[in-house]
Amino acid sequence: MRLRISTALVLGSVLLTGGLLAGCSSNGNESSNGNQANQPANDAQQTTNTAAEPKVNEYGWTVPEKTINIDYYSADKDNPDKSAKKLAAIHDYLLEQFNVDVKKTQYDVDGKEKLNLMLASNDYPGVISSIDSDTMDKWRSQGKLIDLAPLVDKYGSNIKKELGDKYNSYLDKDGKLWGIPRGWGYLPIPDFSAHIRWDWYQEMGSPKIETPEDYYNVLKQMVAAHPKNAQGEKTYAISWNDQIGINNVMGIWGLKDGYKDDADHNLTHWLKTDEGLEAVKYYNKFYREGLMDPDSFLNKYDDWKLKFSNERILGHIGPWWHSWNAGHEVWKTTMEGWTDNQRYVQIGLKAPNAEASYLSPKDTTGWNYTVITDKEAKPEDIIKFLDFEITPIGTRLLGWGIPNLPDSVWNYEQGGKWSFNDAQKQKLFAGTFEYDKTDEVTGSNQIWLSHPQGIMSDDNKSTAWYDQNFNMEDKWKALMNTNLKDTIYDNTARRIVFTADNPLTIVNQQIEDLIKTGFAKAVMSKTEQDAVNAFNDMRDKAIKIGLEDIEAFRTEAYKANLAKVQ
Amino acid sequence: MAEVWKRVRRERQIWLLCIPMIAWVLIFSYYPMYGLLISFQHYVPGQSMFSNWVGFDHFVRFFNEPDFLQIIRNTLVISLLNLAIGFPAPIILALLLNEVRGRLFKKTIQSLSYIPYFISWVVVANILFTLLGSDGILNDMLQRLGIIDAPLEFLTKGSYFWGILVASNVWKDMGFSAIIYLSAIAGIDKELYEAGRVDGLGRFGLIRHITLPGIRSTAVLLFILAIGGILNAGFEQQLLIGNPLTQDHYEVIDTYVYRFGVQLGNYSYGTAVGLMKSGIGLVLVILANRLSKRYMQSSIF
């Protein structure tokens, strides 16, 4: 009996090896390097000699006998040439080590539009990623998607484990799962803040800045000290550009993403609050005193950047990377004798009456989804791979890319031990890290079907964004994170989806339009009374259009979401 | 009937040439027109093209939009200004070029005049910004000359917006549009000028009695077509040059429909408004054509 088993084993392994070798040689022309293609075959030979059980690779992935094909369209608009170039390395790596052949298609057309065309012409692949919930629902209602819940039950134990309690929030009311979220999770890095010019602030003796009023006073003094820039142009305390969200600004006055949240979780739009009026008056004060750039509301980001780089705008309330891109990153190369202190530092502002400052809302749901369509022959294979990708080690591999190369950002040893590559880390701190090159060599985050962007479950520290793993080790980033750590908050439950067939979608858009115009007009009022009047006008108009319906709709969704999570 | 058949037989050579062209237009233009049906539906991509009928809902909705009157006003004002200035400008340019005697100078100006046509609106918007911003070159100059005390709000005042938009349109298209007039001028029989000169016509006389009549049919044609396009008042330029403060002056039908139809995923709405615009455009063209037939003895069909 024993003998027979071993004979079978030997026979089986010989057959298998032969098959693998044949498979590899026929695949050889696909791989750019023939020698490399032979490597895994040798590995396979060794393992098959010891056991006929399925091979488990160093990442804990059970290597399938037959290549798993994942042919997917990513609805993120991107340059297809670049995307193909960045995929090549990780594709080969996955094929060799995992026996998974990933084909990713990406176009530089609007993803939503392309998905509509695919749906209309019945011409689409088996897997689609980066599909938003609205579009996903459209596809579902046309019967093009398959329910993933049974597959996850069978093959997706890690998906359930990693998503934890949140898993249920992705199911529809019949308990069906139409997509696996991507880029989900909580990433506690700040987005939005006030900024202060560090060297000048030091010169002033760094007076304390906690409230909007403090900030105003400091900026006013700063403008008095630097009324003109090097080219002799007039300077301003503050400006605005098309990428600054009014709702974020309201966070300084204690509102969450533009809404006031009372004890019973009823949401009130800022237009109907005193806080909203305060914010308008605050900016209006800058304007009335000639401290605000008169072209504030006409600046596109590029225009704003030009002025900011030329030291014409001394303060900024907006995303932190604005002051990086337009500030020291420019000055480093253009300013003679630039010193490290010539830069902006992020600070949190909080109005005296606000319970807290809510500047950076974080939605842990994820950006969008990966779905499997009715054209997929082997949906279970796809789920198996997504199930691997969602694990911490899967996230590291696909997030940080191929390990152990000279240009890799991390090293990995059999048995799960890993470390960051120190040379790359130093480059990151020095600002010489080459993002594009690293992407190409290691394929970092090029295949992103199910992994989180938030902190990983095993060490509660790492994130799929390689460069966000050392925030406290870099001096300036650490300063920002310390200053802003209390302004980040989980906003998931307040998430809202306006579908195309919802009549409120239009109302919402109309109100947003009204606010864009109305806010600018109110801020640019000649007297405070005018500003108040403009604010009231705007509010009344918004109510007429249907602001209160929007509030009710949001409140309802909010309460429903809260109930789901609990 | 026999009469008709005889005619067709006589003209069979021409009809033979027409057949492939008719086939082409039926396949590439008329067949896809079933897509217009979605104007009367609540269309979701992927669904059948013959379901979910909603009748004239989308049309009614457009007329009930809160800003309807403002949008129509902006569309018409911008279009009429474009017509009043943008229509004669290329004619004048073509006439001027035709009067130049230096061959090289003429060639150079002619070749360069259509450069702006290639400059994208993003770049144009940038240029306008540096030129007209509150600390732009123009304001700076006017202040230095003591003409104004405080910078003029060129870009944030709605009343300036129309002028700026139309001027940019003219600047961008003038040279390119002049090409067709230049070709019409080139087609005028040289002997006519000789005869005119013999008759003692001066420079302006030649322009008035020979050149202008020579380009008349082209000008009438383009004018009639421009009338039909009166509801197309631009799109990209509005979005790029406009800003929240001038929105009540820049919003035209196309920008509105784009934002509230296409961007919000409502194809039917966008198609319905497009269809309505086409219908109105067609009616206007037919009317203009009639008038021109009667008074100018020139028509499209």
Add this chain to the structure above:
Amino acid sequence: MEYRSRRGSLTNLAADAAIIIVLLLLGFVVVYPFINLLALSFNDGKDAARGGIYFFPRKVSFSAYNMLFENKKLLSGLGWSVLRVAVGTVTCLFVTGLLSYIISIRTFSGRKFMRVLFFMTMYFSGGIIPTYILMNQLHLTNTFQVYWIPGLINAYFMLLMASYISDLPEALFESARIDGAGELRIYMRIVIPVAMPVFAAVSIYAAVGHWNSWFDVILYNFNGQFDTLQVYLRRLLLEVEATQQIRDQQLLLHKFQGLSPQTLRAATTILVTVPILCVYPFLQKYFIGGITLGSVKG
């Protein structure tokens, strides 16, 4: 062409001077932005962010062009663009010209029918989805043919050309018909040479249209095999501009590294404009001066 005025009268000279001044001014207004873009495109990206570049680059750098030329695709894109312009313009001109001639034959009974049939296409179209499905069904997607077949006949060009041809004396064609020439022959032997100015003008329109179009390229030829220059350049720009649509701050930071939209945009404008500007001088000779119909007839 030069109908030299016999009297160099004072008013005439003044008029000449005025015309030249107006045209010079116009020339400046038209060319200056281009010069400015040229200067910007050769300037260092980060330095350009300081502004104040007017006629010459301040800190010379070829980085914008390097980025554009980095990829071999630029050349293949240029190749497809040129091929598209050549094939698309010639076929469109030939077919649309023929149609224009046909609808200008005064004795032709189907004249009005044909005019209206094509004129309607200027106003009504099925929209993007049915057209896409059609191209898919005809197997025109991901082929070069999709660049010229759907554009064979343009109703606007038809009207322009027909208006010109209708103005020609009917006797020109009638005598050929009496000599027994076929319509196609008349079209090629008489109409094309006589109507050369309008053919030249419309071919500029058609060429520029083909040169500039990108939407049909990414819509129908999505596999990238037939990418034109416009599409290639648009992609590079898009990487800079699409960032506005990204909500996620981290993604944004990642994508913004090392790109300067300003200089890249300038270099792109230059690259897109220069080749197509070369078309004009080739056709210019047909625009200068009037023709003499008598010479053609004889």
